[in-house]
Amino acid sequence: MSLPERNFVANALRTETVGGVLLLAAAIVALVMANTPLSDFYQSARDFTVGPASLHLDLSIGDWAKDGLLTIFFFVAGIELKRELVAGELRDPRAAALPVVAALCGMIVPAVVYLATASGMGGSLDGWAVPTATDIAFALAVLAVLGTSLPASMRAFLLTLAVVDDLGAILIIALFFTTDISLPALGLSLAGLALFWFLHRKGVRGWYVYVPLAAVIWALMHASGVHATVAGVAMGLLLRCTVRDNESHSPAEHIEHLVRPISAGVAVPLFALFAAGVSVSGGALGDVFTKPEPLGVVLGLFLGKVIGIFGGSWLAVRFTRAELNDELAWADIFAVSSLAGIGFTVSLLIGELAFSEDPALADEVKAAVLIGSLISAVTAGILLKLRNNKYKRLYDEENLDEDESGIPDIYERHDPAYHLRMAAIHEKKAAEHRKQAELAAAERAAGDDPA
Structure with a gap:
């Protein structure tokens, strides 16, 4: 493409709406291929192995999407987390308290709901972490489409909540889904991260330096036994988010500007393409609501997120110094709580990791993630539309200027001149x-005249 065309596509992919649509389209394509005569082709393509075996990188296409491409997504998430810590909502403890508490409760309660459901029905407890994650791309896309008149503080609340949620998911992956750690490989990976930080702090520039170094860090992290996506988060957190005297924007902002289109337009949709392809026959759908593990995931995403985020927020405001933003109402927090039940990308990843030894159960859990996310998205869409309509009416009332005085009528109701x-x-x-x-x-009289 020409430079203007490339810039247009890149700018489009930086918007949450476009990224969410591509993610949804990839999931639909995967479901269609997995449930039609194309299923054999889909499975063979997903399981096709490629890569150097000598470096233990002879992975299937699906694993490359899960361990490789998704690292780009977590790299962007790491930058967002660093920016929030340095210059965003998380910088001010008082402002960050409410979304942080909401995010933590929004992870704990879904896990408890899953554990209660699975243990009560005699199922496996290994999937407790699946419903704890929120898909930031999908959630922000839904909010962008339906929330044209919603307060900006609602997006800030959701973004901060999702960033903390991403950090929690990263810690869960690193702590609970890491086995057989190779200390030499892990040490070399950490040394690579130290070199990455040193070069960045010294102002060394050039993709030809950092891309090969990032690939080596990722490969060593993968070889160490720690999930490779952790390398992406670590590199994102190491980038500088502050602006120096001779800079118009920080290196982190510049790099995120360049990488986000790759994440939203390539990495996440391809991961969804190879992760969301599960059978959704009548029997499989029935299993989602009758088997303990899938049912626990659905209830955790739909009910657990709402109870955790909304309940945690209310308790924080009621019993601590945390305050609800003046622009927001509790109905807004309830809508955001439902929206956070969309656990698509990271939940699919954790589902694969949690049940890697049982592919059939892993597919059922994936189907549960899709259904739970869909229920949450539809519910949140209805609630957000109602809130959006209310705010739009308020906006129209506050800006109505029937007397054309240049001042909204709402401020002139007590002025005799206005009346x-x-x-x-x-x-x-x-x-x-x-x-x-x-x-x-x-005219009527003229029409009735017989002459």
């Missing part, structure tokens, strides 16, 4: 209507 201007406007309109009535009567 006189409105009276003059209505008298002028009444005179025009009387004139129109006389003309209409004359």
